[in-house]
Amino acid sequence: MSNDGQGSWSTLNASLEDIATENGTDLLTPQDGFDYELSPYHIAKILIYIFILLISIFGIIGNGTVIWFLGFCMKRNPFTTFILHLAAADIGTLICLFPFSIINLLRSFLYLPPYMDKIVTLVYILFFFMYNTGQYLLTAISMDRCVSVVFPLWHRCHRPPHFSTLVCATIWIISFLLTAINLIASIFNILPYIIFYLLLMNAILCLPLMTVSTLVLFIKVYFRSQQRKKGKALTAILLALLFFLFLAFPLTCIYLFIFSPPFIDYNVGSVLISVGFLCSCLNSSINPLIYFLIGRNKRARSRESMKVILRKLFKEEENCSEEQEVPVQTQM
Numbered sequence: 001m002s003n004d005g006q007g008s009w010s011t012l013n014a015s016l017e018d019i020a021t022e023n024g025t026d027l028l029t030p031q032d033g034f035d036y037e038l039s040p041y042h043i044a045k046i047l048i049y050i051f052i053l054l055i056s057i058f059g060i061i062g063n064g065t066v067i068w069f070l071g072f073c074m075k076r077n078p079f080t081t082f083i084l085h086l087a088a089a090d091i092g093t094l095i096c097l098f099p100f101s102i103i104n105l106l107r108s109f110l111y112l113p114p115y116m117d118k119i120v121t122l123v124y125i126l127f128f129f130m131y132n133t134g135q136y137l138l139t140a141i142s143m144d145r146c147v148s149v150v151f152p153l154w155h156r157c158h159r160p161p162h163f164s165t166l167v168c169a170t171i172w173i174i175s176f177l178l179t180a181i182n183l184i185a186s187i188f189n190i191l192p193y194i195i196f197y198l199l200l201m202n203a204i205l206c207l208p209l210m211t212v213s214t215l216v217l218f219i220k221v222y223f224r225s226q227q228r229k230k231g232k233a234l235t236a237i238l239l240a241l242l243f244f245l246f247l248a249f250p251l252t253c254i255y256l257f258i259f260s261p262p263f264i265d266y267n268v269g270s271v272l273i274s275v276g277f278l279c280s281c282l283n284s285s286i287n288p289l290i291y292f293l294i295g296r297n298k299r300a301r302s303r304e305s306m307k308v309i310l311r312k313l314f315k316e317e318e319n320c321s322e323e324q325e326v327p328v329q330t331q332m
Contacts, residue, residue, distance in 0.1 A: 038108075041267040046108055048274040049101040052281045056094045056101070059285025063091035066288050069310050079233070080314045081164040082141045085172075086240075089137055090284035092130035096123050097281050121186055128195060129179040131251070131280060132202060136171040138244055139206045142213035145237050149220040196259045199252045207249065214241045232313055236294045240287050247283035251276030 038046075066087040070080050100123045106112060144164075148155045160166070178198060185194035221234050254276040258269045295313030296304055 039267070041271050042108060044271050045274045046105060048271075048278050049105050052097055052101040052278055053105075055278075055281050055285050056098045059094045059281065059288075060091055060098070062285060062288030063087045063094065065306055066291065066310065067091065069307050070314070073307055074311055074314070077314070078144075078159070078164040081168060082137065082144065083314065085168040086134060086137045086141065087287065089130050089134035090287060093127060093134060093280065093284040096127035096130060097277060097284075099123055100127065100277075121191070125179060125182045125186065125191070128182065128198075129175055131248070132178060132198070133171060133175040134284065135202060135206055135244070135248065136175065137168065138241065139210050139213075140167050140171065141237060142210050142217070142241055145234060146213040146216045149217060149234070192259065196255065199255055203249075203252050203256065207245075210241060210245065214238065214245070217241075232294055236290050236313060239290045239294070243283055243286050243290070247279045247286070250279045 067084060070076065070084040070087070074080065076084065100120065103112070103116060103120055103123075107116075144155075144167075182191060182194060182198075185191045217234055217238055221238070254272045258272060291313055292306065292309055295309040297312075
């Protein structure tokens with residue numbers, strides 16, 4: 001097989017094929033001919049992309065519901081501003097994974113025109129745009145919540161009024177600039193290697209901050225009795241952080257592992273990347289479920305609407321902050 005990446009389903013697979021060719025690994029794709037049997041690797045990828053499609057549907061509905069209620073049905077506060085932007089990044093990730101999975105399923109059985117490679121590459125770049133944005137937003141949320149429990153009075157009184165909006169806007173701008181770099185890299189056929197260094201930078205910067213913030217939140221909430229009244233709101237954030245570390249971050253680990261020497265078998269690497277996409281899909285779909293399960297009243301006999309659950313969950317943070325400020329003002 002030639003090194004021009006022809007027959008690959010994305011720029012990533014093209015680069016995997018190039019490295020595999022250099023290592024003397026022969027591989028077969030659907031475009032090489034249709035008289036072949038599906039290998040266990042192909043079957044595994046087909047099943048994975050089917051799961052991604054099914055999960056994406058529910059995730060898009062869930063995140064869309066959160067965006068609708070927080071954006072149009074509730075008065076926003078600094079906390080819900082972060083959650084709204086996180087839901088937008090998650091739904092963007094799922095929207096990218098949906099056509100990405102469909103194209104890869106079709107490629108397993110049909111011959112698709114060459115221009116589909118360009119479309120897949122574009123979707124691939126947009127996916128990492130949303131993936132990185134969600135990672136940066138969750139890092140910012142974890143640090144903001146960490147400061148709110150460690151220095152509650154300072155966080156309430158000295159925090160700039162539009163701080164959340166400014167942080168979210170800055171994150172979207174940074175992610176957009178990184179995406180522009182990826183677009184330029186795709187022109188010179190070095191996209192996977194640029195993404196490798198971007199993900200490496202993200203792992204070095206975001207993972208330690210997110211891990212430390214998660215530990216601090218866990219200790220302050222569950223081992224300090226005076227903080228237990230804030231359990232619901234912070235529990236939702238803690239769960240979102242933990243699910244990101246266990247579901248979304250593996251894609252970064254897999255990508256860094258595959259493109260670090262020594263290179264593993266192409267088929268194994270391709271399946272691992274698919275598993276990484278599945279984990280990212282699960283992570284982007286699970287946050288609305290977390291909000292629903294944590295925010296609902298388990299003792300209520302009648303079913304609460306999603307709007308009521310979100311209002312109770314996200315208003316809790318604002319109410320608790322006001323309660324913390326009152327005693328201090330009384331002493332003064």
